[in-house]
Amino acid sequence: MLSDAECVLKNALLPDGRVADISLADGRIIHVGTTLRADRTIDCTGLLCLPPGAVDMHVHMRGGGETQGYKEDWTSGSQSALAGGVTTVVDQPNTIPPPLTGAGAFQERVAEATRDAYCRFGINGYVSEQSDITGLWEAGALAFGETFAAASSYGGCGLSR
Numbered sequence: 001m002l003s004d005a006e007c008v009l010k011n012a013l014l015p016d017g018r019v020a021d022i023s024l025a026d027g028r029i030i031h032v033g034t035t036l037r038a039d040r041t042i043d044c045t046g047l048l049c050l051p052p053g054a055v056d057m058h059v060h061m062r063g064g065g066e067t068q069g070y071k072e073d074w075t076s077g078s079q080s081a082l083a084g085g086v087t088t089v090v091d092q093p094n095t096i097p098p099p100l101t102g103a104g105a106f107q108e109r110v111a112e113a114t115r116d117a118y119c120r121f122g123i124n125g126y127v128s129e130q131s132d133i134t135g136l137w138e139a140g141a142l143a144f145g146e147t148f149a150a151a152s153s154y155g156g157c158g159l160s161r
Helices: 074-083 105-116 133-139
Strands: 005-013 019-025 028-033 038-043 054-059 086-091 120-123
Touching: 054 074, 074 086, 074 105, 105 120, 105 133
Parallel strands: 005 038, 054 086, 086 120
Antiparallel strands: 005 019, 019 028
């Protein structure tokens, strides 16, 4: 059979909610949309099809107040992640300054990542006695991945004694 693709995933549910056909050849997606001719067809009705890629749930992207030049930032870190097959990174909140509220340092981290990251990202909220957990959550904190009961290696907002 003459074909345009090796395989077509028919009626695939995409992450954005669309249903489309995904055509594959040589191990790559070559077309998303209308059906191409293929040697093999797989019915994916009702199945969510996600692009391949790993998620690194614990990265430390410096930058902002930590621009010494030798520390990983959103540009170098996200490019390295992509080179290794990681398509999403989740930044930990022990930064200078620490993101204690949904405004200020947290929004600056989001703006910096939006501007400089080459892959998808999430930013965890900072948990300490001084943190505004509700404000961080409402501002988009992905999770609250580290709890600081004492001063961390970056920032000194541990619990007071």
